[in-house]
Amino acid sequence: MDLRALWFMLLGVLLAGYAVLDGFDLGVGILHLGARDDRERRIFLNSIGPLWDGNEVWLVTFGGALFAAFPEAYATAFSAFYLAFMLLLFALIFRAVSLEFRGKRDSAAWRGFWDASFFGASLAAALLFGVAVGDSMLGIPIGADHEFAGTFFGLLRPYALLVGALNVSLLALHGSLYLQLKTEGELQERLRRWSWQAFGVFLTLYLATTLVTLARVPRALVNFERMPWLWAVVAASVLALANIPRSLHLRRPGWAFLSSAAAIASLVALFGAALYPNLIVSSLDPAWSLTVANAASSQKTLGIMALIAALGLPFVLSYTAVIYWVFRGKVELGKLSY
Amino acid sequence: MGLDVVTLSRLQFALTITFHYLFPPLAIGLGALLVFMEGAFHVTGDQDWERLARFWTKIFAVNFALGVASGIVMEFQFGTNWSSYARFVGDVFGSALAAEGIFAFFLESGFLAVLVFGWDRVSPRMHLLATVLVSLGSVFSAVWIVIANSWQQTPAGYALVSHGGVLRAEITDFWAVVFNPSSVQRLVHTLLGAYLVGGAFVASVSAYHVLKGRHAGLMRKSLGLSVLFAAAAALALPLSGDLQARVVARTQPAKLAAFEGLYRTTARAPLSLAGLPDDARQEVRFGVAVPGLLSLLVHHRWNASVTGLDAFKAEDRPPVLPCYLLYHAMIGAGMALAALFVLAAWRLRRGRLHEDRLLLWSLVWAVGPALAAGELGWCAAEVGRQPWIVYGLLRTSQAASRAVPPAHILASMALFAAVYALLGAVWVSVLDEKIRRGPDAEDEAKAGGWMDAAAERADPAGRSFTEPRQEA
Numbered sequence: 001m002d003l004r005a006l007w008f009m010l011l012g013v014l015l016a017g018y019a020v021l022d023g024f025d026l027g028v029g030i031l032h033l034g035a036r037d038d039r040e041r042r043i044f045l046n047s048i049g050p051l052w053d054g055n056e057v058w059l060v061t062f063g064g065a066l067f068a069a070f071p072e073a074y075a076t077a078f079s080a081f082y083l084a085f086m087l088l089l090f091a092l093i094f095r096a097v098s099l100e101f102r103g104k105r106d107s108a109a110w111r112g113f114w115d116a117s118f119f120g121a122s123l124a125a126a127l128l129f130g131v132a133v134g135d136s137m138l139g140i141p142i143g144a145d146h147e148f149a150g151t152f153f154g155l156l157r158p159y160a161l162l163v164g165a166l167n168v169s170l171l172a173l174h175g176s177l178y179l180q181l182k183t184e185g186e187l188q189e190r191l192r193r194w195s196w197q198a199f200g201v202f203l204t205l206y207l208a209t210t211l212v213t214l215a216r217v218p219r220a221l222v223n224f225e226r227m228p229w230l231w232a233v234v235a236a237s238v239l240a241l242a243n244i245p246r247s248l249h250l251r252r253p254g255w256a257f258l259s260s261a262a263a264i265a266s267l268v269a270l271f272g273a274a275l276y277p278n279l280i281v282s283s284l285d286p287a288w289s290l291t292v293a294n295a296a297s298s299q300k301t302l303g304i305m306a307l308i309a310a311l312g313l314p315f316v317l318s319y320t321a322v323i324y325w326v327f328r329g330k331v332e333l334g335k336l337s338y
Numbered sequence: 339m340g341l342d343v344v345t346l347s348r349l350q351f352a353l354t355i356t357f358h359y360l361f362p363p364l365a366i367g368l369g370a371l372l373v374f375m376e377g378a379f380h381v382t383g384d385q386d387w388e389r390l391a392r393f394w395t396k397i398f399a400v401n402f403a404l405g406v407a408s409g410i411v412m413e414f415q416f417g418t419n420w421s422s423y424a425r426f427v428g429d430v431f432g433s434a435l436a437a438e439g440i441f442a443f444f445l446e447s448g449f450l451a452v453l454v455f456g457w458d459r460v461s462p463r464m465h466l467l468a469t470v471l472v473s474l475g476s477v478f479s480a481v482w483i484v485i486a487n488s489w490q491q492t493p494a495g496y497a498l499v500s501h502g503g504v505l506r507a508e509i510t511d512f513w514a515v516v517f518n519p520s521s522v523q524r525l526v527h528t529l530l531g532a533y534l535v536g537g538a539f540v541a542s543v544s545a546y547h548v549l550k551g552r553h554a555g556l557m558r559k560s561l562g563l564s565v566l567f568a569a570a571a572a573l574a575l576p577l578s579g580d581l582q583a584r585v586v587a588r589t590q591p592a593k594l595a596a597f598e599g600l601y602r603t604t605a606r607a608p609l610s611l612a613g614l615p616d617d618a619r620q621e622v623r624f625g626v627a628v629p630g631l632l633s634l635l636v637h638h639r640w641n642a643s644v645t646g647l648d649a650f651k652a653e654d655r656p657p658v659l660p661c662y663l664l665y666h667a668m669i670g671a672g673m674a675l676a677a678l679f680v681l682a683a684w685r686l687r688r689g690r691l692h693e694d695r696l697l698l699w700s701l702v703w704a705v706g707p708a709l710a711a712g713e714l715g716w717c718a719a720e721v722g723r724q725p726w727i728v729y730g731l732l733r734t735s736q737a738a739s740r741a742v743p744p745a746h747i748l749a750s751m752a753l754f755a756a757v758y759a760l761l762g763a764v765w766v767s768v769l770d771e772k773i774r775r776g777p778d779a780e781d782e783a784k785a786g787g788w789m790d791a792a793a794e795r796a797d798p799a800g801r802s803f804t805e806p807r808q809e810a
Contacts, residue, residue, distance in 0.1 A: 053447040059410075065439070067413075068432030068436040079741045082739070082750075089410065093411070096406055104772075147740050304512050316444045334458070
């Protein structure tokens with residue numbers, strides 16, 4: 001297999017891993033202010049307490065792998081989205097420290113501040129990720145020299161904001177399903193109602209986004225004509241999405257959560273399928289787009305990296321499995337909790 | 339020096355790395371001490387070690403969260419602020435960052451969960467394993483970051499390849515990249531520095547409690563272990579520093595000349611102990627120097643010639659004054675810490691440490707210079723590499739992003755300054771409160787189960803390996 005295509009796919013795997021795993025952390029954050037009292041908020045925080053940090057590593061590794069495999073794309077995208085990335089960094093910083101600091105004082109003002117910061121940071125991160133996906137779909141003004149020639153506010157287009165809102169609703173849904181696995185009784189019932197609401201909002205935005213995408217980004221379908229098997233991914237994503245209300249109705253939150261995880265992973269795959277072989281589409285001239293061909297590292301580096309991934313990923317997956325196994329089950333607040 | 343993209347990006351990088359670099363050495367040093375404490379519990383069965391490990395784990399978690407939060411900024415900045423650099427080195431440098439993610443961060447962050455939250459969920463053996471793995475993860479992380487940084491200092495195993503007229507570095511020999519001429523020496527020095535920081539940190543808190551007479555039994559053990567640990571690191575640091583300086587002399591002679599304020603290539607070169615370099619006069623003013631000692635240290639001969647700054651064109655020289663001051667401040671702090679910890683270790687051995695209040699207060703404050711020495715050393719290494727971002731290959735002035743307007747960097751830098759000031763203040767106040775409270779009384783009450791079982795195995799005499807021996 002072509003190493004460049006392999007790395008495009010591996011980046012997709014890392015991104016999907018991040019979206020599925022940190023996705024529920026961000027979702028819990030988006031729902032955080034809906035919790036009624038301190039006990040419920042602590043349950044929310046402790047449901048992701050041991051896991052968020054490892055989940056964020058998927059993003060860090062995605063960043064490193066993009067840097068190594070497609071340095072041109074890393075350089076162009078990160079400098080193009082400068083302010084957006086800075087906002088994302090502040091969001092991730094505040095998400096991390098809010099979790100850690102909130103429980104360290106008993107004062108209501110102290111906890112209220114970190115609650116608001118945890119919510120705002122999670123919401124901002126989810127929105128920014130969605131906006132970035134939307135902008136990537138539309139393409140951004142990239143010149144012949146591979147440098148960004150637009151402005152920050154030019155990135156906040158209606159379509160990009162629509163995808164941003166879509167992502168917020170999707171992660172809120174994902175987070176509410178995750179929380180049902182971690183809670184019991186009345187709180188769990190309430191979360192189930194939130195899941196229905198989030199699903200309704202998500203479905204509306206999803207249909208709207210799909211229609212706009214089909215109308216405005218015809219390029220997104222090119223690969224589907226060349227590789228008809230990609231329709232199987234579309235089918236998988238629709239089935240996974242449809243299984244969420246079904247499982248909710250049957251009161252099987254485990255299946256609902258797995259379905260939303262599968263839906264997120266398949267949406268990332270569809271995003272990749274719409275982009276390939278481009279990494280960053282130039283809206284000025286398609287010839288100036290950054291592709292797997294003109295943005296990649298040397299074959300030797302891609303080969304070394306593939307070896308590193310082959311050595312490392314089995315370990316990563318086994319650690320992840322061990323940690324999730326150790327922290328399975330409902331949240332119990334104790335001395336060690338946040 | 340106007341406020342252009344390069345200057346602003348350098349200032350922002352300096353600000354963000356200085357804040358970030360408070361935490362990795364604490365994680366590495368404290369992680370190693372946690373392994374010792376928990377290991378001591380498993381070997382001796384002495385519950386005190388387990389209570390100490392629980393107490394220090396909480397402190398570790400707070401530091402770790404800040405390290406994670408400030409660390410992701412570093413990775414993104416290569417692309418946001420230094421995209422021309424990223425295009426040039428991605429092939430080489432990116433691989434090290436990706437390897438750090440896969441080999442170090444997953445290990446570290448995953449098992450941190452078990453370390454912090456898993457005391458009652460996994461068996462004691464599994465918990466010890468998690469502690470060891472987190473500690474190893476933090477070391478692996480240092481390995482890859484130091485390799486990446488060393489490659490910038492002493493590039494090796496690459497070829498410059500032109501892509502449409504734009505040059506970039508590509509890997510030709512992966513192991514030559516990994517074992518580039520300075521990576522091993524630099525790694526040893528960085529890790530020893532981190533162990534000193536960790537030891538000094540634990541010693542500081544423990545000495546404070548001993549002085550206040552709280553948790554005295556526990557904290558004496560903690561103090562003894564950390565003093566011995568820090569003393570060993572502080573003694574090894576000058577040796578490793580000497581080896582590293584000789585690598586610098588061989589691979590980056592302009593940097594060594596700037597460190598030493600050696601303006602002219604000189605036989606029987608003096609080692610400048612203190613002074614103020616003056617570029618206009620091309621000499622170190624008000625200097626105290628030992629004749630011939632620099633030649634002896636670098637070449638092991640009194641009268642050997644050491645390359646001075648005059649061997650380099652003006653545009654290839656690092657700024658002498660900051661290099662000289664940073665380097666000498668690091669050495670000064672390091673030497674003072676070595677003296678302090680060796681004295682403390684000697685007093686400990688004699689059983690007279692706990693009564694020496696002046697020495698204990700010195701230990702309380704020593705964590706400041708220990709953290710500062712790490713920052714100063716890192717900063718000296720980076721400023722000494724100037725005007726190059728990749729030594730001899732790419733100038734810092736050519737490396738910044740071209741698509742980012744200066745106003746955006748000014749805005750982000752102002753935000754970083756404000757946010758880091760807030761986080762720094764919260765960090766210190768939260769740590770302060772945790773430290774003042776010490777190991778919780780509730781911890782003792784809730785301890786049970788496997789701790790009771792362990793207590794049955796405990797040595798009835800309850801002897802510890804750091805307490806002074808009574809019978810002596």
